[in-house]
Amino acid sequence: MTQPTFPPVEAPLRLILDGAALVDNWRWLHDRGGGAACGAAVKADGYGIGAGNVVRRLHRAGCRDFFVATWAEAVALGHPGDGASLSVLHGVRPADMATAVASHARPTLNSAGMVARWKAAAPARPCDVMIDTGMNRLGLTPAEAVSGLLDGLAIDTLMSHLACADTPESPMNLVQRNAFAQVAAQVPARRYSLANSAGICLGTDFAFDLTRPGLGLYGGEPGPAAAGRIRQVVRIEAEVLQVRSVEAGQTIGYGATFTAQASTRAAILNLGYADGYLRGFAGRGSARAGSDRFALAGRVSMDLIAVDIGAADIGEGDWLEVDYRLPEAAIRSGLSQYELLTGLGTRYQRHWTE
Secondary structure, rough: OOOOOOOOOOOEEEEEEEHHHHHHHHHHHHHOOOOOOEEEHHHHHHHHOOOOHHHHHHHHHHHOOEEEOOHHHHHHOOOOOOOEEEOOOOOHHHHHHHHHHHHHOOOEEHHHHHHHHHHHHHOEEEEEEEOOOOOOOEEEEEEHHHOOOOOOOOEEEEEEOOOOOOOOOOOHHHHHHHHHHHHHOOOOOOOEEEHHHHHHOEEEEOOOOOOOOOHHHHHHHHHOOHOOOOOOOEEEEEEEEEEEEEEOOOOOHHOHHHHHHHEEEEEEEEHHHHHOOOHOOOOEEEEOOOEEEHHHHHOOOOOOOOEOOOOOOOOOHHHHHOOOOOOHHHHHHOOOOOHHHHHHOOOEEEEEEO
16 A cells, blocks of 8 residues: 655644754863863764764864763764764673674773673773772762773773762862772873863863863753853754633643643743653743743643733744753752753754854
């Protein structure tokens, strides 16, 4: 049976992605690192906005070090470009070995078992090594790192990860920095790397040879030093599916949590928690048309929200921007800036601007 051919259909939901802001953020983070090289974490499909597009823009700007979480992400991304490298942060499981040995990407070895597997398969191939300096997540202990376990490896980047960098006053930041420096003094590697976006904001003592920003690239403010310096990269726009007249005393949405205090109008937008716009925005979120701002009315549904537009000149087919600047959206919703980014779903059109 012949399948009918349909014209392309554009979703009534889109992300406006600012490539110039992405590059500006990378440059600001690069400059904060002093003389350190500045890489880019592009795991989780570039924190939800598209790893390939992120890598292409940052590579043109001069970024040469990229980081993904898994080998599936490495394969999906492909080679990041001339002179650039790719590191797989979650290491190399037995099931990953064939891919890892054939790949241009480096594994980040996180355990003695991973070290043994890599030594047996490709000891001359460059690898990265993660040291756990107090986070108790992935990584070798400092004692394992200096025990001779790593002898014979061609270590490109020895790295660790800060647990409390977004809290600059935390004493753990200096504890981890000093612990890493002690290991780095005893383990030969081409480069040493500690700071993520928030770590970069702690100062150049944390930069070492290479920084690995993530959140700050995409418009998140990773610490007080970044306030007002990081540009918004991701904007959400949703189409108005219907405009409804709501009389005083009528309710909107599941649970009837919103009651109109006076006659008004509600715009129903094609956006909901299936798209990563989660229920925490109920009673706190907003949308706008130009300088006019409209509050959410009622709960966030799976794929619909309502906003109270009053007498504004808005009709079906119009597009509203949903307020989504990460620092403010995190405060309003109770969600982390990371969740707000990586939870964005697949139903958006994605439009890049330069």
